[in-house]
Amino acid sequence: MPRDSFNREINYLRISITDRCNLRCVYCMPLEGLRFLPNPELLTAEEIERVVRAAVSVGFRKFRLTGGEPTLRMDLLEIVERIAAIDGVGDLALTTNALLMTKLARPLKAAGLSRINVHLDSLNPETVERQMRWGTFNRIWEGVMASEAAGLTPIKLNAVVAAGYNEGDVVDLARLTLERDWHVRFIELMPLGGGECASLSIRRYVSNIETRRRIEAVLGPMTEIAASNVSDEARNYSIAGARGVIGFISPVSEPYCGTCNRMRLTADGKFHLCLLNDNELDVRKALRASNGDGEREAIAKILERAVAEKPTGHHLLEGRSTQDRSMYQIGG
Ligand code: SAM
Ligand code: SF4
Numbered sequence: 001m002p003r004d005s006f007n008r009e010i011n012y013l014r015i016s017i018t019d020r021c022n023l024r025c026v027y028c029m030p031l032e033g034l035r036f037l038p039n040p041e042l043l044t045a046e047e048i049e050r051v052v053r054a055a056v057s058v059g060f061r062k063f064r065l066t067g068g069e070p071t072l073r074m075d076l077l078e079i080v081e082r083i084a085a086i087d088g089v090g091d092l093a094l095t096t097n098a099l100l101m102t103k104l105a106r107p108l109k110a111a112g113l114s115r116i117n118v119h120l121d122s123l124n125p126e127t128v129e130r131q132m133r134w135g136t137f138n139r140i141w142e143g144v145m146a147s148e149a150a151g152l153t154p155i156k157l158n159a160v161v162a163a164g165y166n167e168g169d170v171v172d173l174a175r176l177t178l179e180r181d182w183h184v185r186f187i188e189l190m191p192l193g194g195g196e197c198a199s200l201s202i203r204r205y206v207s208n209i210e211t212r213r214r215i216e217a218v219l220g221p222m223t224e225i226a227a228s229n230v231s232d233e234a235r236n237y238s239i240a241g242a243r244g245v246i247g248f249i250s251p252v253s254e255p256y257c258g259t260c261n262r263m264r265l266t267a268d269g270k271f272h273l274c275l276l277n278d279n280e281l282d283v284r285k286a287l288r289a290s291n292g293d294g295e296r297e298a299i300a301k302i303l304e305r306a307v308a309e310k311p312t313g314h315h316l317l318e319g320r321s322t323q324d325r326s327m328y329q330i331g332g
């Protein structure tokens with residue numbers, strides 16, 4: 001199992017497959033001035049498969065596809081099929097805004113996808129339009145229903161909480177866990193990329209301490225659920241009698257860097273060593289220069305170096321974050 005220089009076991013690779021999206025969430029993508037990667041710069045399905053094979057050879061077991069919006073990749077089913085067929089891949093999940101899941105849920109399940117995390121900031125259609133822009137609550141909800149019916153479970157909903165947008169909607173989201181065996185998780189805003197979304201993420205930040213208080217004031221006290229996986233980025237709770245789980249992902253108020261088990265691969269083929277730092281190692285060059293001989297070992301070596309060089313933690317509280325990329329260019 002790969003360990004970094006702080007003895008953390010790194011066995012989870014998050015793979016961004018596109019930087020494009022069909023939404024424009026206020027804290028993630030500005031409405032203007034975006035420049036997307038040209039197609040030849042994206043790793044192909046076959047190149048992604050080669051990276052995953054190398055990752056498995058050094059002990060990676062968990063994989064997630066993300067973006068941008070990963071369902072916009074025309075070859076998404078092929079990517080899932082290729083990864084799911086690799087011996088040693090223990091878990092393959094997808095993070096999505098679910099707008100296209102009514103069509104894709106069943107084929108994705110058949111291709112070998114285990115489960116999905118859906119990004120939905122509110123159950124109030126007006127808040128969704130204001131905060132996530134371009135999409136509608138109904139379409140996302142239909143996508144969630146189709147995914148559950150297809151067996152892409154347990155359903156995990158991720159809501160990013162932003163002051164002046166959805167901080168009052170967290171109770172309704174949490175209430176979903178009373179009737180459904182879903183995980184509803186609240187994420188604190190993080191400023192990435194230095195642009196207008198980063199400054200909004202600072203100005204509109206809401207601590208999960210406050211979000212939890214808001215929920216408990218209406219739904220009653222929550223009980224913490226002991227972590228079954230030490231690297232789970234969420235601290236999980238349940239309300240008495242609830243079927244589901246309420247999670248808090250609190251990179252700012254309660255950093256979990258000490259148990260981080262992640263490596264990230266960007267859509268243009270860079271290992272991004274930590275979400276909240278800029279350090280990267282190029283893998284695309286090695287993939288494209290290779291004639292096949294000893295390639296897996298060469299890619300594995302780059303990955304092992306990326307693991308060894310992973311930073312210990314972030315510096316958000318000192319006002320430093322990732323500058324060179326925004327969230328949609330890394331994948332969360
Ligand atoms: N489009 C997919 C989605 O929204 O789930 C996948 C990519 S998105 C970049 C991955 C995650 O990043 C989402 O859960 C989203 O809410 C989160 N995210 C985006 N910008 C963020 C920010 N500034 N702070 C915290 N989380 C953010
Ligand atoms: Fe798109 Fe996801 Fe970013 Fe929203 S958070 S703009 S859905 S990539």
